[in-house]
Amino acid sequence: MAENAADRGTTSGGRPTARPDLAAMVVPLGRALMAAEQPVLDAHGLTMWAYTVLLYLDETPVRTQAALAEAIRADKTRIIAVLDDLEARELIRRQPDPEDRRVRLLSLTTEGRRLRDAAQAAIQEGEERLLSRLPAADRAGFLRSLHTLSGLPELTARKPGRGPSRT
Amino acid sequence: MAENAADRGTTSGGRPTARPDLAAMVVPLGRALMAAEQPVLDAHGLTMWAYTVLLYLDETPVRTQAALAEAIRADKTRIIAVLDDLEARELIRRQPDPEDRRVRLLSLTTEGRRLRDAAQAAIQEGEERLLSRLPAADRAGFLRSLHTLSGLPELTARKPGRGPSRT
DNA sequence: TATTGTTATACTCTATAACTATA
DNA sequence: TATAGTTATAGAGTATAACAATA
Numbered sequence: 213m214a215e216n217a218a219d220r221g222t223t224s225g226g227r228p229t230a231r232p233d234l235a236a237m238v239v240p241l242g243r244a245l246m247a248a249e250q251p252v253l254d255a256h257g258l259t260m261w262a263y264t265v266l267l268y269l270d271e272t273p274v275r276t277q278a279a280l281a282e283a284i285r286a287d288k289t290r291i292i293a294v295l296d297d298l299e300a301r302e303l304i305r306r307q308p309d310p311e312d313r314r315v316r317l318l319s320l321t322t323e324g325r326r327l328r329d330a331a332q333a334a335i336q337e338g339e340e341r342l343l344s345r346l347p348a349a350d351r352a353g354f355l356r357s358l359h360t361l362s363g364l365p366e367l368t369a370r371k372p373g374r375g376p377s378r379t
Numbered sequence: 380m381a382e383n384a385a386d387r388g389t390t391s392g393g394r395p396t397a398r399p400d401l402a403a404m405v406v407p408l409g410r411a412l413m414a415a416e417q418p419v420l421d422a423h424g425l426t427m428w429a430y431t432v433l434l435y436l437d438e439t440p441v442r443t444q445a446a447l448a449e450a451i452r453a454d455k456t457r458i459i460a461v462l463d464d465l466e467a468r469e470l471i472r473r474q475p476d477p478e479d480r481r482v483r484l485l486s487l488t489t490e491g492r493r494l495r496d497a498a499q500a501a502i503q504e505g506e507e508r509l510l511s512r513l514p515a516a517d518r519a520g521f522l523r524s525l526h527t528l529s530g531l532p533e534l535t536a537r538k539p540g541r542g543p544s545r546t
Numbered sequence: 547t548a549t550t551g552t553t554a555t556a557c558t559c560t561a562t563a564a565c566t567a568t569a
Numbered sequence: 570t571a572t573a574g575t576t577a578t579a580g581a582g583t584a585t586a587a588c589a590a591t592a
Contacts, residue, residue: 231503233434233499234412234503234506234525235506237525237526238408238412239409239412239413241525241534242409244531244534246402246406249402332396335402342528342533345531347520350519350524350527353521353524354520356517359404360517362407367408367411367412
């Protein structure tokens with residue numbers, strides 16, 4: 213999607229374009245933000261998927277692994293190893309539902325919540341440094357626009373999606 | 380990287396967060412924008428990589444394939460099939476450099492330029508529809524911020540990168 | 547010997563299919 | 570028979586290594 217166009221307001225040949233393609237700016241920015249998260253997650257012993265799970269589980273238990281997978285746009289088979297690890301480290305609980313023993317009830321442990329909060333705080337601290345480079349007026353519009361566009365239904369249409377991995 | 384946090388200003392458990400992680404909004408937005416480009420590119424018979432190449436080649440010839448690959452953050456082996464196809468369709472020229480016959484000089488053909496312009500016009504038309512959903516004031520700040528952040532050196536640090544594919 | 551482009555191979559991540567256990 | 574979870578297999582996409590041509 214023509215990432216490089218991001219650096220140019222005009223093409224290398226001088227043909228004037230009103231602006232680079234939106235995706236050509238947004239996608240590389242997203243990659244950069246993920247790359248910036250990586251060392252923080254490493255320091256907390258979390259993969260991107262694990263962090264995603266911790267963020268989503270939050271204080272509210274989730275009734276099935278399939279529901280969790282759907283919610284975070286992952287394949288249900290893809291999160292199993294992640295849950296195995298998080299459970300082994302006692303960051304989440306995975307208890308069989310007494311009412312339907314096929315189901316595993318998922319919830320955060322205190323330690324899981326603590327780790328998630330610590331990781332998120334560190335991540336957002338780094339993001340603040342980036343946002344501080346923006347004029348205050350632009351920054352507000354940027355965040356509001358991100359929120360708006362992220363929530364647009366025509367952009368949120370469900371597809372499996374590659375998920376958080378960023379090899 | 381916790382895409383879902385994008386839909387929430389607060390977590391499901393009620394813990395108030397100032398905002399979702401930046402990456403949790405930007406990355407899904409980037410995926411959505413790429414997905415929106417896809418049908419347009421299909422209609423023009425272009426893959427995302429091919430479009431990226433056409434955008435970069437522009438009117439200015441590039442001296443080596445390796446330089447092109449580096450510029451668009453692709454592996455040099457990855458673009459060969461793309462160049463093969465574009466050349467076969469006479470959208471680009473790939474001529475051995477008389478001064479160093481190891482080198483292939485790359486340039487756009489007239490038809491290649493025409494196709495690129497048509498595709499980009501259609502893509503940006505679709506993007507305008509999205510941007511029109513934003514308040515005029517926010518929109519300006521959004522685009523300016525995107526430009527600024529995309530150009531930030533600490534975010535542009537070169538890494539191979541997965542490139543434009545979005546399976 | 548070093549470099550450009552190419553081909554062949556291996557690796558990573560993801561999705562699909564097959565299996566177990568509960569219902 | 571249908572569903573939740575799991576395991577095993579296969580498929581994309583990418584990177585690495587080996588190669589041919591030219592310098």
